[in-house]
Amino acid sequence: MLSLVWFRRDLRVDDHPALTRAAAEGPVLPVYVAEPDLWAGADASGRHFAFLEESLRSLREDLARAGQPLILRAGEAVEVLARLQAKHRFTRIVTHPETGNALARARFARVRDWARGRGLDWLELAEGQGAVLPAPVLPPVAEGTGALPGMRALGLAEDPCRFRQPGGRAAGLALLQGWLEARGEGYAPSQATALMAERTGSRLSPYLAFGLVSAREVRAAVAGSARGRALGLQLGRRAAALAAVPDEPEGLADRGPWARGETGLPYIDAAMRALAAGGWLDGPSRGLLAAVGLHHLGLDPAAVGLHLARLSTDHDPAILWREIARAGEGRVPDPVALGRRLDPEGAFLRRWLPELQRVPAAHLHAPWLWPPARRLLAGRYPEPVVDPANATREARLMRARLAPPRSRPGLDPLIEGPQRPARRRGDGTQMALDL
Numbered sequence: 001m002l003s004l005v006w007f008r009r010d011l012r013v014d015d016h017p018a019l020t021r022a023a024a025e026g027p028v029l030p031v032y033v034a035e036p037d038l039w040a041g042a043d044a045s046g047r048h049f050a051f052l053e054e055s056l057r058s059l060r061e062d063l064a065r066a067g068q069p070l071i072l073r074a075g076e077a078v079e080v081l082a083r084l085q086a087k088h089r090f091t092r093i094v095t096h097p098e099t100g101n102a103l104a105r106a107r108f109a110r111v112r113d114w115a116r117g118r119g120l121d122w123l124e125l126a127e128g129q130g131a132v133l134p135a136p137v138l139p140p141v142a143e144g145t146g147a148l149p150g151m152r153a154l155g156l157a158e159d160p161c162r163f164r165q166p167g168g169r170a171a172g173l174a175l176l177q178g179w180l181e182a183r184g185e186g187y188a189p190s191q192a193t194a195l196m197a198e199r200t201g202s203r204l205s206p207y208l209a210f211g212l213v214s215a216r217e218v219r220a221a222v223a224g225s226a227r228g229r230a231l232g233l234q235l236g237r238r239a240a241a242l243a244a245v246p247d248e249p250e251g252l253a254d255r256g257p258w259a260r261g262e263t264g265l266p267y268i269d270a271a272m273r274a275l276a277a278g279g280w281l282d283g284p285s286r287g288l289l290a291a292v293g294l295h296h297l298g299l300d301p302a303a304v305g306l307h308l309a310r311l312s313t314d315h316d317p318a319i320l321w322r323e324i325a326r327a328g329e330g331r332v333p334d335p336v337a338l339g340r341r342l343d344p345e346g347a348f349l350r351r352w353l354p355e356l357q358r359v360p361a362a363h364l365h366a367p368w369l370w371p372p373a374r375r376l377l378a379g380r381y382p383e384p385v386v387d388p389a390n391a392t393r394e395a396r397l398m399r400a401r402l403a404p405p406r407s408r409p410g411l412d413p414l415i416e417g418p419q420r421p422a423r424r425r426g427d428g429t430q431m432a433l434d435l
């Protein structure tokens, strides 16, 4: 039986249940479709495309080694698959379940309806339990391989990301190996500082998000170690998110001071600039960015989520929108106190905010309290867009009014931070340095 295996965010040949199942029963057309409609989505960005391009190159090589190279096509998925079906008369489509954004899920449903309407077998196979599956052997099928359209043709803007993680399965496997052998020593994702998380985190998120490695492969590789158990918990959170993809709010990505890393709140700006430059950030820093955007600056969830989505190489709608909802409903952090916890030495701030070079360590997280700041930072680093203590207090009061007392999450003394007298909220302009 000739099957078409439709690849999307499962870009590997090892431990790929759909490919293994299809290959066990006959030749396979392995197809990836670049879909302009999806790349026009508000959460798509050039860094996602660059990572994808590198990853498809590696998938193409791995499939060619297995016997049948990847078939790349561009266009609307139903039309592309219908053309291939008219030519090859395949009788079955085998694919991974869809956990992408609303556009992806809607087009997945259209393809499934079309396939069933044509009388084709439709099989969705997720990563299962049990042993990791080896790459199957694929008999060749006569079909041109095709090419990926360029970024511009898909309407994507240039998206420089100097420290982006490289795409491709080999890079993911090398990270996993390095983490197991040395890097993962001291792995503690919820307690790590920003710099520790950068070093000791698995850094596997984009490879998992694009399916270059499977969670099962990762679990199998780390089994038996204490750090493996801790990583397994994170993978459990991922599985829970993928099992219930939330609806996403509609709107536009933010372009204001929060998005530009110019709020005048040093940890928030450093975290945003780090994400922009590298496409990656640890979980607590992402959570803080989201919480400040939502609570302190009053941005809407779509604006916050879409901006983070575009900057994150590992953008995964199932995880992102769940975390945005958590940030909106959870405790309101004090950005200065939590920033200090995440970067006690100020090394992360110094790396991303060279403007603050002359600010002494004791004042780095709140430079507006440093008397010479107004003179030395004027025109170099912005004044805070809100008084953080005041905005935190107001946001907490608002949360208390909105959430019934029993279900309201308790305030974390670690992140509550010192309170200061209330000040008048600004009119949208940035606040004076001598707050």
Ligand SMILES: Cc1cc2nc3c(=O)[nH]c(=O)nc-3n(C[C@H](O)[C@H](O)[C@H](O)COP(=O)(O)OP(=O)(O)OC[C@H]3O[C@@H](n4cnc5c(N)ncnc54)[C@H](O)[C@@H]3O)c2cc1C
Pocket: 189, 201, 202, 203, 204, 205, 206, 208, 209, 231, 234, 235, 237, 238, 239, 241, 281, 282, 283, 284, 286, 287, 288, 290, 308, 312, 314, 315, 316, 317, 319, 320, 323, 324, 327
């Ligand atoms: C606002 C916000 C947005 C986020 N957006 C994304 C996103 O688009 N894509 C993404 O992969 N992660 C996202 N996360 C979760 C987390 O920040 C990243 O997974 C983590 O920073 C990736 O680094 P790592 O691979 O070293 O993680 P590790 O700590 O090594 O964890 C291993 C893997 O577990 C999964 N994981 C970790 N944390 C979570 C979590 N909270 N929920 C579900 N799965 C998790 C990821 O696949 C990660 O690669 C977001 C978190 C927040 C607070």
